[in-house]
Amino acid sequence: MKRFGAKYWLALPLAALMALAHAQDQNLTIRIAAPDLSAGDKVSGGPLADVLHTRHLLEDAFAADDIEVQWHFFKGAGPLINEAMSNDQLDVAFLGDLASIIGRASGLNTRLLMATGRASNGYLGVVPGSGIARIEDLKGKRVGILRGTADHLALIDVLSSAGLAERDVKVINLDFNAVNSALAARQIDASWAPARLFALKNKGLIEIPLGSQQLDGRGAGQGGLIVTQAFLDAHPQAAQRLVEVVLQAQHWLSQEANRQAQIDLSAAQSSYPPAVLSQALQGGDLSFVYSPLLDSYYLGVLRKDVKLAAATRLIRKPFDVDQWVEPALLQRALQRTQLSDAWKPANGYRWASTEETAQ
Known part of the structure; x- marks a missing residue:
């Protein structure tokens, strides 16, 4: 399938763009990856991936257009996901900060579309x-x-x-x-x-x-949804719908009323006791933990992580996080799903000050 660059898309009228994008999505298979965190026979990619995967939310959202969704869970986590993505075997991944940073720094042409989790205590x-x-x-x-x-x-x-x-x-x-x-x-x-x-x-x-x-928050992790630039260029409508479905799953996770339900789901998938997963969320503000926003807190931690990875030679040199982030799809998704006011931008969170995360 031929892939088109961004300049090609910008030269087309909106109606032609939508028609061509729809044609490009025919017979499409979206290949999605997540680390497998399970200790049992089932797969578990963390609360967000588990909600999406077990409830077939993406499969149902794309079924009417005959678009197939394939999930791939990797015991080898980020390193193997990066390898598969470099071999054009994946389009989308739910990844922690270091794996996605290493991939980008190693030359993978990816874009970061949204936050998928933050302040995950270690x-x-x-x-x-x-x-x-x-x-x-x-x-x-x-x-x-x-x-x-x-x-x-x-x-x-x-x-x-x-x-x-x-x-x-x-x-x-x-x-x-x-x-x-x-x-x-x-x-x-x-x-x-x-x-x-x-x-x-x-x-x-x-x-x-x-x-x-x-x-003071050191050693806490965060994750994001990344997509290959090739997929984003070739299937902009599918990428947009993907973000919208993920956003709605995050909204469910962000509700305090669903705290126990998500713990039970993760326990069933991961084979870890519910008490362990409850401990992971203890005292956490769910609307912060599962905020999709690319706000100053999230991006500040990411910039710090890039510098730390470069300083410790996990990557050869730092890169510009702002050139990696693609916020347009998230902004559009927030409007289309009427969730623009569901999350508030964060500058810091309990143990992390703005100064600490921005340095």
Whole structure:
């Protein structure tokens, strides 16, 4: 299928543009990826992906036009998703900050369309008796983490808060489930991860001495919806509808009345106990956590992450976040779904000041 550049689209009248875009969408398959965070037999890409996937929201939205939606969940998370995207095997991905940053910095021609999650707390999980109570105590210890993921960048962030670098610890590259197994078997000393660590803590297998809340938000993660520029150019109407459906799912997640329902859904998909997922959201303002807005808080954290990734040589050089973001589809989607007032722009959030996130 021939792909058309942005200049081609701009030269067409609106009616011709819509007709051509519709023709381009015939027999289209939208290939969507998300990391598989499940510890069981089902797949789980996090609350947003789980709502979309289990309720077939995207499939139903595109069915009338005979557009197929394919979901792909990767145990290898961001690194494998970037590889598949570079091989033109994917069009869209729900990704954490570091994976999407690495992809863009490595030459993947992607655009960031909307935020999909923010201020996702991280926690320090350590084996009992390790003597690790502070970030400084990690020096020389074996720390399990999946390289190239949001957890990896979060670890670097918390290490830097204590004046340490990645080279000061012994990083053991393990996927999410392998980290849990290694901690339980005392094959590593520690890990930095989201609330899934509480599944081990509740069994008495690890201790959690601190988290992002005690570190002024350091080590917290965020995610976004990225799309290839080729897909955006060739299928602008499909991309627009995609954003609108995702937006409505985020609106459902943002409602306090749906807190328990989303916990139950994520528990069923991920095989983690509901109490663990409840801990992940404890005290969180859902309308902030699931805000899609590309506001100063979200973009400020992203700019900080790009600089941190470059400074620690996870990417060769930083890039301009503003040139990566494509806000037009989100702005249009907010109007079309009548959700323009559903979320308020944020400059900071509890433990993160504007100055900290913008630096």
